Amino acid sequence: MKFIRKEFENDQTAYVDAYILDGEISYQITRQRPALIICPGGGYLMRATKEKEAVAMEFLSKGYHCFVLNYTTYFNERMTSLDRIPPVNPNGYFPNQILELMETMHWIHTNAKEWNIDNKNIFVSGFSAGGHLAAFLSNHWNDSTYTKLLPFSVKENELRPRGVILGYPMLCTDTVDYLQKHCGDDELIKHQSEYISDCLYQNKQPSFEMLKKLDNLEAINENTTPTFIWTTREDAIVDPKNALTYIHRLMELNIDCELHMYSHGPHGLALATKEYAKNKNEIDENIHSWVHLAQEWMDRQTLKG
Known part of the structure; x- marks a missing residue:
């Protein structure tokens, strides 16, 4: 496996960690593999650790080249107390994040032959705010409002993901109101x-x-693009009903989609395994099943060509 870190010129706090699988799978036999871009959550204020390398390791084992997009955030450090607000990153405003995701897509296409990437099957996953970002690319990959801001000429369809995998995604703009009403006494x-x-x-x-x-x-x-969503009914940060509405609208347009609504579990579980759980409440083998379900869904998208 090859590891590469790509930094963005507009903000050195933003970068992509690329995990490139070996092209040779046996003696003198090479294989093109699909790729997965991973966008962690964190409210666009920071980047959640458990939704980065841990997820990449999971899908590397399933034969996907993985690219963790550490996109520009509003704060350069995590806000941990109301007594100290971190300095605001002057580059941390939208749409810089979607431009970085688009540039990542372009970078992968540019190097696809060298890295043995099947550039017809580049998927994007996102969690929470990263889910908003992945869905935004899914909906705006050919939107000149954003593509005209890129530092390169866009080739036909190169920014279009084969599909997106969204975990407890922040899909719409009522997030702030929902959060205020449902997150309990967490003043931070x-x-x-x-x-x-x-x-x-x-x-x-x-x-x-x-x-x-x-x-x-x-x-x-x-x-x-085709969309896979998983979430939990008990999510107190992002309204899970928005996932139902999103899927319904995709169905109205006959766009391939799949939804898994788990009956319990808080926001931000990621893999829901003991290796990255803060406590026992974040370990749930049933919720971890989303990984296998997403892989099966991506495999079906790949077979469609």
Whole structure:
């Protein structure tokens, strides 16, 4: 396996960690493999550790080249207390994050032959805010509003993922209201919601029109890519009902989709295994089944060619 770190010119805090599998699978026999870009969550304020390398290791073992996108965040360090607000990253505002994801897609296509990547089967996964980012690419991969901002000429369809895998995704713009109502007495999380709004809209109290522009439920169209979603009914950070609405709209357009709604479990479980769990409540073999289900779904997409 080859490891490469690619940094972005616009912000050196953002980078891609690439895990490239060996092309030779047996003596003088090489194989092109599919690729998976992984976008961790963190409310666009930081990047969740358990949704990065851990996920990459899981899918590397299943034959996917993996690319962990450490996109630009609003803060350069984690906010841990209301007594100290970290400095704001001047480059940490949307749409820089979607441009970095698009540039990652372009980078993979550019090196696909050398790395033995099947460039017709590049998938993108995202968790929570990373799910918003992955879904945004799924809906806006050919949107000139963003592609015209890129530092390269886009080739036909190179920014289009083969499919997206979304874990407890932040799909629409009622996230702040839902979070305030359901996250209990966690004042730190409640206070962070205003920074999420500032990151996305450059406004801590965005208007309805501002919210609509970044709402993935509004953005679904006939060119939206196939989508796999998993979430939990008990999620107190992101409204799980939005996943149902998202899938329903995909079905209306006859876009391939799959949804798994687990009956219990908090937000942010990632793999739900003991290796990355903070406590026993974050270990759940049933929820870990999403990995196998997602792999089967991606394999079916790949077979479609």
